[in-house]
Amino acid sequence: MDTDRFDRRKFVKGVGAAGLIGLAGCTGGPESGGSSGNSGGSGGDSDSDSEETQTQTQASGSDTTYVGMVYATGGLGDGSFNDQAQTGIQRAAEEFDLSYDESEPDSVSQFSTYQTQYAQSTDPNYDLVSCIGFLQADALSQTAPDYPDQNFMIVDSVVDAPNVRSYTFKEHEGSYLVGQLAGLLTTQSFSAGGSSTQSDSTNVGFVGGVEGSLIKKFEAGYIAGVKAASDDVDVQSTYTGSFSDPSAGKEAALQMYSSGADIVYHAAGNTGVGVFQAAREEGRFAIGVDRDQSVTTDYQDVILASMVKRVDTAVYNAAKAIVNDSFEGGTATTLGLAEEGVDIVYGTELGDQIPEDVKSQIASARQAIIDGDVSVPTEPSNV
Template identity: 75%
Template structure:
């Protein structure tokens, strides 16, 4: 493996196709950002802070994104916001890699760790699916600092960031549980007066995504124990067609609202909601903004501040106080997760409903409501 790979290269096996994927998201190349193709066919670009990625910087960061890539309007894009903010505020330069599959994680982690031109001060690994690879890579490069989002890797050179996804999911579940029992219309969606069903679509089934499911179900049942919750895992974070198929089945069975925790697969959930005139709930970012074409059916989003985790890790590296071998969990009390109402539909949700949800949020923070992390722990 080349230990001196060009740091201006976006390490993406699909070459120019990867560049096209970046063009549609914040910080990626656009008509005003020069791009070029190197002799080996890989695409290159300049960093979003206005300087060449080949320029000198106090701190160099390598970003290894989750499968699904940038432009998902969700998890990866939220992580990118964090590194962009750090690059704007500090003397930081960064490069980004978008693996196509789980099998590529180790390659990209190692490539950054092996590089000597430049030397990467921090390698950011985005997503729980990177944990297995990182647990093997980190010991091989003890002088390299790593951070990982959504999993804990117990190595002295890794700082782990996790979130209380179940807490934020409880709030959007409560919203769904309340509205499905009402006659509610807004934008292009409406509830069915003769049905009290809602749904959840997950990407890859895992203990992490089941935290979303558990919190959502608990919130639904807290609102109304008689509301049924349908669940489907499609096995991918980048399959909108499968997401649409799963959501359509739920809407056809009477579901009024479907919450997804499925990355770009969730785009299909939004498509299904529009097709059926029902509602959806987004994840990780305010998807009524990042997926504006579907804002007329997105009631709210369960925002997860992956950007905060990335930013804080880079800031610590810049300040010389990065602590490996530690983990941080961000919940409602830390503003690590939150409910954000849709830009178009939020105003149609009554203040009384919002007050109920706000009261639950405070009760969770105060420890008066204990939110389960496993769907099997949800009663009702």
């Protein structure tokens, strides 16, 4: 292992001592908490500062495929975007002779460092570097040309380079469905768990993380779905500027609930945990994102539904292509409702209490979007 080139503690935020054991003496890449096909549990159970020792089984041999994972800021344990990506690589490791290592950047400025370290590594030689999140696009646009023989994939952005496979999603389509749910329920007297809608208000909210064209797609679809349910519903929108600040998410949501919002949908990564906290405190409802957050968080009592985004599918498919020697760089794939890349999933605790006529209207809208009868806007200004 080339220990002189960089130091683990200095450059990489690891995901636990177990990964360090699996990688000891074997890698020149970011020693950031590598994992194997036997990596157990979801990202929601990880602890980057853990010193516990666990047994890991590392795939090995000349035919082993090595993947380096560079996660989005906010890290593992978000119960959302990054954890969904981890699910994809875990599945690939279970099915193939594949080992993976993980890096959790604290800031956008670190993306280039991690991408480069994986690309430069020779022991192991990483067959694929997976870059999770649109904020990695600028760094990857610089890194990929410098390492033309290295395969990269990126989620949520398109990087035009012959060695990069890009995956994007139609987040606006899935967001339309949860928006319709919010719009329909706020116009009713609805109670579930310890929460209820306000009889004197038809008002819902949206909390975004870092403002940009991607998160605007969530917002645009959500607003369009709300308005499809009722033109009389008001929609409050705000951005916290971070995907890793639950306190900011809570503050934003509390303000919305106090201004009459019954339901708040977030597209804000770990910041969204604060939205759930606010919903519980105020006796209102929330909608999760990326994964079924009524499963991956402890807020089942307030989460009506989640807009799931199959980042795991993109990560898995890219890894599978590498294993099968069918990886196509310089291409882009977009996954929407028709491709089962996004969808609505009702909450495990509250979902059964949502009226069937509401679910029926949402199911009809879902099919109409797939059939092309409903076109969902990608920018709020077009709603």
